[in-house]
Every structure is written in C-alpha cells, then in structure tokens.
Amino acid sequence: MAFDVAVIRQQFPILSRDIDGSPLVYLDNAATTHKPQCVIDAISHYYSYSNSNVHRGAHRLADESTKAYEGARDTVARFINANVREEVIWTSGTTESINIVAHGIAQQLNPGDQLLVTEMEHHADLVTWQQACATSGAELKVAPINDNGELNLDQFQTLLCDRTKLVAFPHISNALGTVNPITKMIAMAKAAGALVLIDGAQGIAHGDVDVQSLGCDFYVFSGHKVFAPTGTGVLWGRQSLLESWPVWQTGGEMISTVTYQSAQWNQLPYRLEAGTPHIAGVIGLGAALEWLSRQDLDGMRLHEKALMATATERAEQFEGLRIIGTAKNKLGVLSFLIEGGHPADVGFLLDRQGIAIRTGHHCAEPLMNRLGVPGTARASFSLYNTLDEVDALFDALKKVRLMLA
Amino acid sequence: MVLASTDEILEDLAFFDDWEERYKYIIDLGKELPSMAPELQTADRLVKGCQSNVWLHYEYRNGQLVFLVESDAVIVRGLLALVMSAFNEKSPSDIVAFDIDDYFSTLDLERHLSPTRGNGLRSIVGKVKSIAMSLKNVTDNAIEL
Incomplete structure (x- = not known):
C-alpha cells in the first residue's frame, strides 16, 4: 500500500489527544517515538494471555x-539483515548496548591504544568510551566537525592509525540531524584495522539499515525510538566477536554448567543476556519492526525528506531564527535558536500551544560547547508527522517571538 | 527592591483569562526584577536546572533575608519574581511558614513547581526554604539560651 500519512496516524492512539484544547503536535521523536496500536496490543496480549518466563517452563x-520472544529476534535479524539470529542481543537500550561493548573492549585495551569518536557524540557514545580509556590507560581521540555540523573526513582519516582499536560514531546526530557518511567512514576505519560501532539510535527508524552491507562490527539501537517500548534495545555484533566477547552480567540464562566454584558460559545470544529478560518489551519490539516492515518504506523516506526540507525552508525564512546544524545531508532533526529567547522559554511557550519539542543540550554537552551555544530548541520528526504540523510549529513560533519581544 | 506583593500578583493574575496575557504579565514581572551583577553569577551560586540556569545570592540583614536571583530564561525569571514576592525581605520564620505550593496552586501555576520540570524553580524554592530553616533554628536556639 502506498504511503499515506493519514492512515499511519490512525494507528497511533496518542496522536488524537489534545493539550489544553490544542491538538497535540508531537515533534520530539528523537527523544522517543509513539507506539502504534498493534504494539500496545502485542504487549497487552502477552500479559493477558501467555505471560510466563521464557526458555525454561x-x-x-x-x-x-518463548516462541513470541524468540520470534522477535528473527524479526530484528531480518530487519537489519544480520548474518544469523544469534548476533541479535537484547539489551535495555542503546546505552546498555554501548556499555556491553565498552566493558569488553576496556579489558582488551593497553596504554598506548586509542579509541576514536566524533565531536557530535551523544553522551552514551562518549562517556562510555572515555571511561573505558580511563580504566585501561588508552587514549580517546575526537574527530572534529565543521561549523555546519559535518564531520571532517580528512581529519577523521588522519586520526586513524594502527593503534586505533575501536571507532564509534552516530549514524545520525541526535542533536543536529547530520546524516554521517557511515559506509565511507566504516571502510576507512576497517582499513586501519579498527573495530567499528555505529550508534544507530536515530538511524534505525528510517528502515534502511543492512549491517552486512555496511561492514561495521557493532550496530546498536533502542526499541523506543522505533515505535517499540522503552527498556528494550539491540546490540548487533559479528558472531565471531560476540562468541568470545567478555560477558557483561553473570547470573541465570547466560551459563551452560555451574558448580559452586565455577561456571561455563552459554552460547550466543544467551551468554550476553543474564537473568529474566524484558519479555513483553521484546515482543513489543518485534511487533513494532513487523509493523514498520509492512509500510511503504520508500514512500515513508520520501515523506520524511519532505518534512525535513519544508521545515528547513520555513526556518530559513523565519526572522530571528538561527538553525543550529546546517549539514547538507540531514534527516529528522531541526535544531534552532530564537533571538532573545532561551530555548527553555521557546519550549515552554510552544508547549502551551500543544507543540512538543525538546530543549537543552540533548545529552551532547561537549557538542553544544563546540558550537558555542548553551543548548537548542529541537523539533524532530517521524513518519506520522504532517506538513501541516510543520506549519503549526512555525505559526506557534510567531506567537513565541511576539511574546518574547 | 520594590516588587509587587503576593496579594497584588494574585489580584492581577486573576484578572487575565487567557494564557498569553498571563505569561506576558509574568515575563514583565521578571523584567522588574533587579539584575544580578555578573561577578555574583558564580558556580557556587548556580542552581543548575536541566534546561536553564538560575543563580541565587542572599544576605541576612536586620532579621530579614535579602535575595538576589538571576536566570537566563525569561519565563523562569518571571516565576522567580513571583517567588521573590513571597520570600524577599522576610524573616526566616515567615519564609518557613509561607506555603509556596498553595500560592502557586492559587495562581494556577503549580505545574512550574512539579518535580518533572527541569527549570530550576523548585530547586530555588527548596534552597530558599533551607536557608531560612537553618537561620530560624539558630535564632530559636539563641532565644532559648
């Protein structure tokens, strides 16, 4: 079926609510996306019909x-084109996924080794590596961006060397919307012999991630940013790496045999999944990706591009507005400042008009410092947003400008 | 500083029926709030909120607490003016006794004091109350002696 935003919207019950009498215009999708009815139903069905622990009963x-839970793993594997289903590890979200990799790499690092990230990193993809370096004596290198918020590929290349053990960067910047040239960057990092982790928190919802053709070693994302419940996430990693990756947590499920004095680890994926998992959440994540896969994804991407282009055009024409992050290739995020207004004021006055955005540093404080701004107001879009909602944002901003004048 | 009293503010805000007028009034109250000199805006006076920064400076003079506040966001600044109308140049006992939650509820602004809003206002109120409480304890103990 061809992409029809009206049909999509009908499937998200929350989109029909109002805020103080104004229709909700939800433009905070980079923080979390809403859930379609089928995801809510899948969670509800699990608890009301087949609630039980998995694998053991x-x-x-x-x-x-167990069938529904492991079926979700097959769905994720298909969705990102994993080599085998065992490469899909359930986590609580992007942050935990990165921590599992960072915890493992920290044990393998020595003084003199290097890790490389970029200036546009989310704290989750910065602080974890920073701490892995602090415990191992390795050095954290940071690849610079230009003032538009685009990575400088020449400098990225220069920072890669035979001591670079791992390179991590976002697929799409959560604060600026910059779409990184990840295929090229992965190839450069692999040529230097480094492991590569992609923070896919903002990339996954666009439905075009193919980990095999990307050639990275780890791709991580959160369920809740792709129409699934909070508290779910995925660590995708190459089987050859994950098979011997240092275990993250120990306990039930992740062991094969146990004596009082020793234990042997289970095989993938279970060796990295200790304890009773978030079963309902995982089933919801499976339902969300099944749902997304059924949509006209080419049509969806055209729609998302149109939202970004229209929002950018309106922003450029809006007097007193400064766009923060003007990369040529952007998706899903419009960060901006309004003259004479702190982002917190802008966010509050938009909320009073039913428009939900996020304000602040977007968990990217060093990036805000690099760009010389205290934070931004950020409108972020998803497939269910309409061009009318983009208009509503700018109509509401006119009122904001008037009130702050 | 001569600020509107809590009673005046209650009366004025009751007069407006749409949110735009109410918040324009609040923003204007903020404009009447004296600025804090930049050299006073130091890290130890910063009450860091999630979205905007607020600074608080106080002096205890003649049995009264005198406050200076500053914010980099205009609505928070206006709300700080509301808070100051209740607390500035009052005795520690009066500050401790004043029910700020009830005041904000009556103004229909209680959402600004809710714990979910990272605007620093709740932290400021908490800090003012604890300053007043410790001074009150010192004074009470002194009387007992």
Whole structure:
C-alpha cells in the first residue's frame, strides 16, 4: 500500500489527544517515538494471555511466550539483515548496548591504544568510551566537525592509525540531524584495522539499515525510538566477536554448567543476556519492526525528506531564527535558536500551544560547547508527522517571538 | 527592591483569562526584577536546572533575608519574581511558614513547581526554604539560651 500519512496516524492512539484544547503536535521523536496500536496490543496480549518466563517452563504458556520472544529476534535479524539470529542481543537500550561493548573492549585495551569518536557524540557514545580509556590507560581521540555540523573526513582519516582499536560514531546526530557518511567512514576505519560501532539510535527508524552491507562490527539501537517500548534495545555484533566477547552480567540464562566454584558460559545470544529478560518489551519490539516492515518504506523516506526540507525552508525564512546544524545531508532533526529567547522559554511557550519539542543540550554537552551555544530548541520528526504540523510549529513560533519581544 | 506583593500578583493574575496575557504579565514581572551583577553569577551560586540556569545570592540583614536571583530564561525569571514576592525581605520564620505550593496552586501555576520540570524553580524554592530553616533554628536556639 502506498504511503499515506493519514492512515499511519490512525494507528497511533496518542496522536488524537489534545493539550489544553490544542491538538497535540508531537515533534520530539528523537527523544522517543509513539507506539502504534498493534504494539500496545502485542504487549497487552502477552500479559493477558501467555505471560510466563521464557526458555525454561514445562508448560504451554512458556512455549507460547518463548516462541513470541524468540520470534522477535528473527524479526530484528531480518530487519537489519544480520548474518544469523544469534548476533541479535537484547539489551535495555542503546546505552546498555554501548556499555556491553565498552566493558569488553576496556579489558582488551593497553596504554598506548586509542579509541576514536566524533565531536557530535551523544553522551552514551562518549562517556562510555572515555571511561573505558580511563580504566585501561588508552587514549580517546575526537574527530572534529565543521561549523555546519559535518564531520571532517580528512581529519577523521588522519586520526586513524594502527593503534586505533575501536571507532564509534552516530549514524545520525541526535542533536543536529547530520546524516554521517557511515559506509565511507566504516571502510576507512576497517582499513586501519579498527573495530567499528555505529550508534544507530536515530538511524534505525528510517528502515534502511543492512549491517552486512555496511561492514561495521557493532550496530546498536533502542526499541523506543522505533515505535517499540522503552527498556528494550539491540546490540548487533559479528558472531565471531560476540562468541568470545567478555560477558557483561553473570547470573541465570547466560551459563551452560555451574558448580559452586565455577561456571561455563552459554552460547550466543544467551551468554550476553543474564537473568529474566524484558519479555513483553521484546515482543513489543518485534511487533513494532513487523509493523514498520509492512509500510511503504520508500514512500515513508520520501515523506520524511519532505518534512525535513519544508521545515528547513520555513526556518530559513523565519526572522530571528538561527538553525543550529546546517549539514547538507540531514534527516529528522531541526535544531534552532530564537533571538532573545532561551530555548527553555521557546519550549515552554510552544508547549502551551500543544507543540512538543525538546530543549537543552540533548545529552551532547561537549557538542553544544563546540558550537558555542548553551543548548537548542529541537523539533524532530517521524513518519506520522504532517506538513501541516510543520506549519503549526512555525505559526506557534510567531506567537513565541511576539511574546518574547 | 520594590516588587509587587503576593496579594497584588494574585489580584492581577486573576484578572487575565487567557494564557498569553498571563505569561506576558509574568515575563514583565521578571523584567522588574533587579539584575544580578555578573561577578555574583558564580558556580557556587548556580542552581543548575536541566534546561536553564538560575543563580541565587542572599544576605541576612536586620532579621530579614535579602535575595538576589538571576536566570537566563525569561519565563523562569518571571516565576522567580513571583517567588521573590513571597520570600524577599522576610524573616526566616515567615519564609518557613509561607506555603509556596498553595500560592502557586492559587495562581494556577503549580505545574512550574512539579518535580518533572527541569527549570530550576523548585530547586530555588527548596534552597530558599533551607536557608531560612537553618537561620530560624539558630535564632530559636539563641532565644532559648
């Protein structure tokens, strides 16, 4: 079926609510996306019909929930084109996924080794590596961006060397919307012999991630930014790496045999999934990706591009507005400042008109310092947003400008 | 500083029926708030909120607490003016006794004091209350002696 935003919207119950009498215009999708009815139903069905623990029960409910839970793993594997389903590790979100990799790499690092990130990193993809370096004596290198918020590829290349053990960068910047040339960057990092992790928190919802053709070693994302419940996430990693990756947490599920004095680790994916997992959440994540896969993804991407282009055009014409982040290739995010207004004022006065955005440093404080701004107001778009909602944002901003004058 | 009293503010705000007028009034109250000299805006006076910064300076003079506040956001500045109308140049006992939650509820502004809003206002109120409380304890103990 061809992409029709009206049909999409009908499937998200929250989009029909109002805020103080104004229709909700939800432009905070980079923080979290809403859930379609089928995801809400999948979670509700699990709890009301087949709630039970997975893998271990000797009964019908355990069979059903295990089937749904492991079925979700197959869905994710298909969605990102994993080599095998065992490469899909459930986590609580992007942050935990990165921590699992960072915890493992920290044990393998020595003084003199280097890790490389970029200036546009989210704290989750910065502080974790920073701390891995602090515990191992390795050095953290930071690849610079230009004032438009684009990575300088020449300098990125210069910073790669035979001591670079791992390179991490975002698929799409959460604060600026910059789409990084990740295929090229992965190739450069692999040529230097480094492992590569992609922070896919903002990249996954656009439905075009193919980890095999990308050639990275790890791709991580959160469920809640792709129409699934909070508290779910994925660590995708190459089987050859994850098979021997240092275990993250120890406990039930992740062991094969245990004595009082020792334990042997289970095989993938379970060796990295200790304890009872977030079963309902994982089932919801499976339902969300099944749902997204059924949409006209080419049509969706055209729509997302149109939202970005229209928002940018309106922003450029808006007197007293400064766009923060003007990369040539941007998607989903419009960060801006209004003359004479602190982002917190802008956010509050938009909220009073039913428009939900985020304000602040967007968990990228060093990036804000690099750009010389205290923070920004950020409108971020998803497939269910309409061009009318972009208009509503700028109509509301006129009122904001008037009130702050 | 001569600020509107809490009673005047209650009366004025009751007069407006749409949110734009109410917040324009609040923004204007903020404009009447004296600025804090930049050299006073130091890290130890900063009450860091998630979205905007607020600074608080105080002196205890003649049994009264005298405050200076500053914010980099105009609505927070206006709301600080509301808070100051209740607390500035008052005795520690009066400050401790004043029910700020009830005051904000009556003004229909209680959402600004809710814990979910990272605007620093709740932290400021908490800080003012604890300053007043410790001074009050010192004074009470002194009387007992």
